[in-house]
Amino acid sequence: MSPHVEVRKTYKLYIGGKFPRSESGRSYAVHAAPSRAGRPGSFLANAAAGSRKDARDAVVAARGAFPTWAGATAYNRGQVLYRVAEVMQGRAAQFADEVAAAEGLTPARARATVEAAIDRWVWYAGWSDKLAQILGGLNPVAGPYFDISAPEPTGVVAVLAPQRSSLLGLVSVVAPVVVSGNTAVVVASQDRPLPAVTLTECLATSDVPGGVVNVITGRTAEIAPWLASHRDVNAIDLAGAAGADGVVWGDLEGAAAENLKRVLRPAGNGAEAVEPDWTATPDLSRMTAFLETKTVWHPKGR
Amino acid sequence: MTVLDTAVDPAAGSTEDPAARARDLLGVSRLTDTSLTRWLHALPGVDQVGAEARAASLGTRSIKTTSKAWAIDLAISMIDLTTLEGADTPGKVRGLATRALTPDPADLTTPSPAAVCVYGDMVPFAREVLGHSGVRIAAVATAFPSGRASMPVKLADTRDAVAAGADEIDMVIDRGAFLAGHYRQVFDEIAAVKAACRRPDGTSARLKVIMETGELVTYDNVRRASWLSMLAGGDFIKTSTGKISPAATLPVTLIMLEAVRDWREVTGQQLGVKPAGGIRTSKDAIKFLVAVNEVAGPEWLDNHWFRFGASSLLNDLILQRQRLAIGAYSGSDYVPDDAPSLY
């Protein structure tokens, strides 16, 4: 028998629940991480080189999906996101191969990373119907009023995914954004985008409404400024500015000031940006960064 | 709001036939509990907290110097000087009526109260003293204060007081019937008492309808009872008997002032308001006058349209009047009191 000739996957963008190529028609070659010895990594695939117009379309999709996703019950969002973890588990082997290639990990380390990513997703999914109880509550005002505060999603959040941690880092920034009802436009790791594309395939097959998560692959420095300055984007996570060629996170934050986006700065001191250790146990901060507090008053009378 | 949009021929403001006017206002062929309920419950709701906040803010007006002097005299002229006790005697009533004629013997420029308010059987003794002085006589009737008697008894009570010379009748509504939703019954009773206020010469005693707001409890009820009372032909809407607490609070009076204001817009007819019970100080009285001025409007700043049902209020108003006149604080020894406590 002749050996099976592999059917290769085309790695495309994920916008509004669909898998388009870049409107620019461009792609770029993605290679495996260099070997320890420093030999260049092998060719893996051609990924779509997303453009500012792809980002624009993704924002439209995210804005369109926001009312329904934010308006879904927290229980429903939790169920849908847990389903994502189920589908990820089914694809664990594929993720492990892609992460190993992208990050140059041993198969065992790659498997552990994928497992951590799946567990991270489950951890965040469980927060959907608990956030309001932890972060909201009754305010005992000095008057005959019922006064209650509760968290609400900020809106459309642009996310620069971490450059190095292609799956665990990605999950660690996307899940906290969408669990509370935000919708996301994610710029995948520039050089390690393939696990992100596979994640979109999990999202597309797990009841996550189209447009809730949109993923653009391509050059971070090309796409990020358009998202940072986009007036219909409510917030931006600059995690992926760390280690991104040609990206100065302060410039992005400055552009974000034009419509007072909520900005989650990259880790690090001063102007430097470092990618944190994503294996560390998370806290609420990546969720609270993209939440608004709404306070409602009503008189109490007969 | 449908109620206020109802176009009405001003001629329908006549209270000759309250039922006919009511049918016209409601746009119905029969006046029933159902049609009255539909109409009364279409009135805008009252938010308790907002209403009380508004009343409190009116209460923060600072009325000083000439305005205060003017307001004190106005308040005195609006008092229904009241004694409604089981222990009332001809002597007590004569004393009160005398006081009404000369509220402050030391200052004859002091205006007289609008009326004295007594039980029906005491009317003749008040009339002995008041004659045609212009100080009117108001009599409570209709099994005051509870209103728990049969209709024939209530009507006889009313006719008796009118016949004895009462200028004004202060009736009580059947709060039980109101709270049970028997609006037609409440309407009929008011209309019947109104008819009983008629004198042989064709004139009528003015009818004040006491809603006993302390038993209605909610402002929504106060508003509905106000409109029902006005619809049935009351000339005044009045808060309380003085026998139930709370009686005349500022927020309750505010709701009633809004009612007469809006009623006039609908019908063209101006009606009066009488808070009664619990208003004891000049400061309180002035707060009510501010509310009259700013809520109903200055047209109501006249004792034909606004009264205080009170017994001890007059004493404090006189004290404050003396304070303004002499530039020093006065004391109760300088204020004649014809209604001291028996106990």
Add this chain to the structure above:
Amino acid sequence: MPTFDYAPAPESRAVVNLQPSYGLFINGEFVDGSGTAFKTINPATEESLAEVAEATTDDVDRAVKAARAAYRGVWGRMSGADRGKYLFRIARIMQERSRELAVLETLDNGKPIKESRDVDVPLAAAHFFYHAGWADKLGYAALGPDPRPLGVVGQVIPWNFPLLMLAWKIAPALACGNTVVLKPAETTPLTALLFAQICQQADLPPGVVNIVTGAGPTGQAIVDHPGIDKIAFTGSTGVGKMIARSIAGTRKRATLELGGKAANIVFDDAPLDQTIEGIVNGIFFNQGQVCCAGSRLLVQESIADDVERRLKRRLATLRVGDPMDKNTDVGAINSRRQLDRITELSAAGEAEGATRWDTDCPLPKNGFWFRPTVFTGVSQSHRIAQEEIFGPVLSVLTFRTPAEAVAKANNTPYGLSAGVWTEKGSRILWMADQLRAGVVWANTFNQFDPTSPFGGYKESGYGREGGRHGLEAYVQTGGVA
């Protein structure tokens, strides 16, 4: 017809002991400023009240250094319980000197004495009481593990609620263990300077609170100072954006409480009399110079005429004039500049075809005044429906269905507050969910409380002030960043 004219009932200004000139409050004492001193005036009369020092970049540097030293040496290491006791002291002294604070606020700001007396000053004291209690309980505030202060906080506050905004800023900062450099607005510095004296009376350690007076450049110097760890600003969205740009790429944090264009939405089943009060309070409280003012009245079309008639009747009873008169409902506009802005936008409203109505009441000859004004026939595309006027000018629009009301209410870059008036409970809750605003007042308006977080969505800024949520802006938690 008799008239019930309320004779003048002026509050006495004898309680206030104005100095001819004021210095900067740095490191616990008043010192000369290096800039050009400027006058602060009474906007109701245009009389000069006092001369106030201008802080230069050097002065701001001195203040930041004093704050840093106090943070390192005393305040940052003091127990929460002791910090709390200082805040309790301040709260008490504010109550003791409440009359003085109220009169001074009215003189410098132009707001009616009844508002400074009944709202600004009591609420300011309440903020200190509330936060005093938090100082030793931050570990229970669900802020994250190991809440710690940020360091030195730069605070820039507006002229519309000078003392109250100071309290909103200083009380939580101090409770959490930070020290502050605060700049009051250049037109209303006096109560902040009196507050400095209160800090002295309370024996607050020197440098914990520093007050630097001046205009925009002084504020910019605070924002730009490298020794500042966090900026807290209340003011215009334009300046808020400048601050956000200034600190971009640094590790300075910011909370911004900015402009608004709140919709006050009235349904046909609203409690009408209270609604009218809510509309009036919503736009004429503090002459409409309130970021959360209900400046866009959205009325269900079926009752629009009735509401308009009732509203105008009510406005005729508003008493406009001497802010020191206890019966004044609407006082002076804070400055010539603000008056010009209100005048210009109102003229634009007329020019664009909206129907203008005002109370036609007499206005004092001197000072800055604007009559309560209502524009009807306004549409979303009018400037007066889009731009924050920050004055006693109400724009009336209509809607037909709840969904349309929501769409119009949210159709703005702002998202600070909103009002909903209906007796239907489920509609209130649905509306509250739909409105993209930080504070939703249902069947009430312009309510504030130290326990209740306040702040906006979208271009109305970020962060919350007040309540447990307000503490988040003044602590860091978890591992060292």
